[in-house]
Amino acid sequence: MDSRRVTLDDLGAWLIKGNAERADLAGRFAADPTVTGWCVRQGYRVRLMRAGQPVVFWASGSRGRLPYGVWGVGRVAGAPRPGEPDGPWTLPLDLTVLAEPLRVRRELLRADPRWADAEVLRQPQAANPSYLTVAQFDALREYLPH
Template identity: 40%
Template structure:
């Protein structure tokens, strides 16, 4: 029997691209007003579910204001560059992040995957129910 997959297209609300500012500088992205246009992702069943047009949230970890810093869309199919799988995105950044403290205080969001498995490789995800709770809180880009 194959292992159970937590992410399905039916359950998907949005992909979550995580950025550790200790490894990837936020300064150029903040100056540009958007996340970089391509992110390394794990080559696994999740990467095979990624489709252009799907929602994507930009999660900044290892930062005093960790949380969702932007929201956008997948802009193309994942492809290999420099021996690693990358996904193209367009993610405008918010003027102010939606912090992890705010999110974790809301019923139904404290169990988001980025809280349960913060070290997991990109992409992470939120389900449709979680996205419905997050969407009204997202600041304007």
């Protein structure tokens, strides 16, 4: 995934991604903006996840159709649960997707120098979970509704 190892000392938030081109995320979240779980890949990052840690939902896809970027913010709600052998795990979440006008667009974050090295921008195809550093999460919070 990435040669950089996430440490709890510099973890600002976990970042989970969903591809809004492959699934109707806009329709799903319009009907219910609550996210109670999401798939993550087993690995050392999953072992670092704890209830209460911040988590960000990143919608990806082609740049032309929807305003991709940060669609929601919440917290890890519990320990990740294993799935089928060699399959994805489920990360319990307490996360709400923001109304569309409040979402933080990818273009805005890409233009912010504090986000220049964000994993989600450097490796957009990497598996869940990704992460934000403390500085990147602090920068994101400046764009979120208060």
